[in-house]
Amino acid sequence: MYGDLGNKLVQHAKRTQNLSHLPPYQTELVRAVTREVRDLDKDVADLLEPFQGSFNPANDQATACTLLVNHLSMRRNKRCLLAYHRTRADRLEELVWKGYDVVDLAGQQVRDGQGGFNGPPGMATGNGGTSSLSPQEEDYVRQYSDLLAAYKGQWTDIDLTGSLEPPRDLFIDVRVLKDAGEIQTEYGAITLTKNSQFYVRQGDVERLIAQGYLQKLS
Amino acid sequence: MDIDDILREVDPTFDSIPEDTRDLQALTRAWVAERSSPELLDWPIDGLFERINERIKQQIEKIEEMTGDMDPKTNFALIVIQTELERYKYLVRSYLRARIAKIDKHTLHYLSNPVIRARLSPPELAYATRHQALLHNHYLSSFLSSFPAPLQNLNDTAGNISMIDAPDLDTAVFIRLLGDTRVEGRGTDEDGAMDGKNGDIVILRWSDAKKLVDTGVAEIV
Numbered sequence: 001m002y003g004d005l006g007n008k009l010v011q012h013a014k015r016t017q018n019l020s021h022l023p024p025y026q027t028e029l030v031r032a033v034t035r036e037v038r039d040l041d042k043d044v045a046d047l048l049e050p051f052q053g054s055f056n057p058a059n060d061q062a063t064a065c066t067l068l069v070n071h072l073s074m075r076r077n078k079r080c081l082l083a084y085h086r087t088r089a090d091r092l093e094e095l096v097w098k099g100y101d102v103v104d105l106a107g108q109q110v111r112d113g114q115g116g117f118n119g120p121p122g123m124a125t126g127n128g129g130t131s132s133l134s135p136q137e138e139d140y141v142r143q144y145s146d147l148l149a150a151y152k153g154q155w156t157d158i159d160l161t162g163s164l165e166p167p168r169d170l171f172i173d174v175r176v177l178k179d180a181g182e183i184q185t186e187y188g189a190i191t192l193t194k195n196s197q198f199y200v201r202q203g204d205v206e207r208l209i210a211q212g213y214l215q216k217l218s
Numbered sequence: 219m220d221i222d223d224i225l226r227e228v229d230p231t232f233d234s235i236p237e238d239t240r241d242l243q244a245l246t247r248a249w250v251a252e253r254s255s256p257e258l259l260d261w262p263i264d265g266l267f268e269r270i271n272e273r274i275k276q277q278i279e280k281i282e283e284m285t286g287d288m289d290p291k292t293n294f295a296l297i298v299i300q301t302e303l304e305r306y307k308y309l310v311r312s313y314l315r316a317r318i319a320k321i322d323k324h325t326l327h328y329l330s331n332p333v334i335r336a337r338l339s340p341p342e343l344a345y346a347t348r349h350q351a352l353l354h355n356h357y358l359s360s361f362l363s364s365f366p367a368p369l370q371n372l373n374d375t376a377g378n379i380s381m382i383d384a385p386d387l388d389t390a391v392f393i394r395l396l397g398d399t400r401v402e403g404r405g406t407d408e409d410g411a412m413d414g415k416n417g418d419i420v421i422l423r424w425s426d427a428k429k430l431v432d433t434g435v436a437e438i439v
Contacts, residue, residue: 030360030361033361034361034364034365037365037366037369038364038365038366041366041369074366074369075369078365078369081357081360081361081362082357085356085357085360085361086353089353089356090322093322134360136356136359136360137356137360139356139359140352140353140355140356143352144349144352147345147348147349147352150345151318151341151344151345154341155271155310155314157271157274157275157278157307158274158307158310158311158314159307159311160311160314160315166305166308166312167301167304167305167308169301170297170300170301170304201300202304203304
């Protein structure tokens with residue numbers, strides 16, 4: 001009671017910040033904290049009921065104190081919930097920017113039983129079978145992707161989600177990690193077969209590097 | 219862009235520089251400033267980005283034209299132009315991303331105040347509004363909807379703590395003075411002031427540096 005559970009959520013959020021993958025959504029905790037807020041609100045209403053709107057804190061300091069603590073706990077719980085969801089949403093947005101198909105990835109992560117986001121193996125979701133995102137989060141990701149695509153559409157020539165490393169060379173060496181089929185470049189078509197090596201224009205293959213098909217050799 | 223470029227800009231002969239070079243300098247300056255200042259700066263209003271977009275398009279077309287040519291000489295020129303284009307695009311991309319990152323971090327702060335709101339470009343404004351709506355919806359469907367009604371707001375100021383997070387305007391920035399001026403700064407213990415000379419580089423709080431930068435006697439480095 002009084003914010004214990006909220007604290008747990010914040011600890012989860014803090015932990016999420018340092019993890020390379022997204023831990024499963026704490027449905028139970030979120031529900032429990034929300035329930036706590038509702039209970040507290042009911043308590044407040046019950047406490048105030050006999051006064052019929054004419055409550056004077058100076059006359060009944062004990063009740064006033066209870067009310068204050070209840071109010072503060074409610075607000076605190078709300079902040080904890082907001083912080084928890086915001087941390088996760090930020091993480092998801094980051095993934096969307098990087099061009100991952102997040103919803104797909106989350107499902108895959110569970111199936112593979114290992115960190116899908118380049119995380120160390122064995123650190124994956126504890127309750128196998130379900131996605132580590134809540135349904136609401138999946139919705140959010142989908143809508144955010146649309147939003148980002150719309151914003152990107154205004155800068156078609158720039159490729160907003162491209163690399164944020166300053167470009168040094170026009171051409172780079174890449175090694176193919178996974179078969180990626182044939183791609184079209186200005187210098188003709190290249191067939192990317194596994195383990196082969198190419199000297200290509202960076203702009204042409206940036207997407208494929210981000211998706212893990214190619215590896216940049218320095 | 220190095221110091222010479224900046225010095226040339228304050229030179230009286232500045233106007234002799236062609237417009238496209240000046241735009242590149244303006245872009246570079248905007249980019250540097252945006253990346254080092256803690257809060258969002260004004261979106262350039264003089265159509266800088268329209269011109270930049272136009273130019274990028276032109277270069278892409280030019281490259282496409284030249285690709286057909288097999289002459290080794292054009293090939294070399296092609297590589298130079300392509301490299302230059304990639305760098306130009308990087309500047310724009312990095313600039314836009316820096317702004318988006320700031321907007322995402324303090325969305326409500328930038329949206330709730332009309333003066334600050336004017337710093338956003340129309341597409342950014344649309345993006346920020348939509349993003350905030352998405353977030354709010356996400357909160358609502360996740361837990362807020364089952365809260366008691368008085369607690370459902372996202373902009374409470376109860377208990378003197380505003381829920382809207384604002385950027386820290388007191389973080390330090392480096393500025394270079396573009397003219398002789400008096401620099402005043404607030405300190406933790408006492409305030410300090412000094413007579414700055416053209417070209418001096420000073421580190422000071424952004425809240426103090428802002429008026430110097432706004433009046434054009436200093437720039438962020």
